[in-house]
């Protein structure tokens with residue numbers, strides 16, 4: 001899933017994590033993609049290895065735990081930590097539903113932009129050589145439909161966020 005769809009979850013999470021700035025909530029939802037880009041530059045992930053360090057289920061859970069502990073500590077709030085951890089994990093869940101992304105999208109396997117033809121699953125359960133998963137929603141809908149879906153999600157998330165902000169202003 002693209003960043004717009006992930007951001008939707010971060011926006012919607014604000015009411016349950018009032019202590020955490022919205023910027024942090026948004027970054028938490030896409031941190032696995034940030035890691036993927038960093039790991040690709042560092043040569044840790046790529047053609048041969050796939051994306052186990054950023055998008056493997058095992059490591060995604062690990063990153064979620066790390067993020068949860070960090071946030072709980074920084075905001076001195078258990079719930080803030082739990083929400084941030086779950087946001088990091090939500091990235092994997094949404095990618096599990098939508099991946100692989102076959103259109104107008106960079107393939108970490110072939111290192112090229114590909115258009116249209118379905119790709120095999122690209123989310124490893126563990127590390128190199130482990131089974132790869134992905135329900136492949138974006139294999140079966142068009143790029144336009146996927147964009148509409150993500151924009152719809154974003155609007156819903158934004159509505160939850162704005163409603164929360166307006167209420168806070170009123171009670172302040």
Ligand SMILES: [Zn+2]
Pocket residue numbers: 001032033055091095
């Ligand atoms: Zn991703």
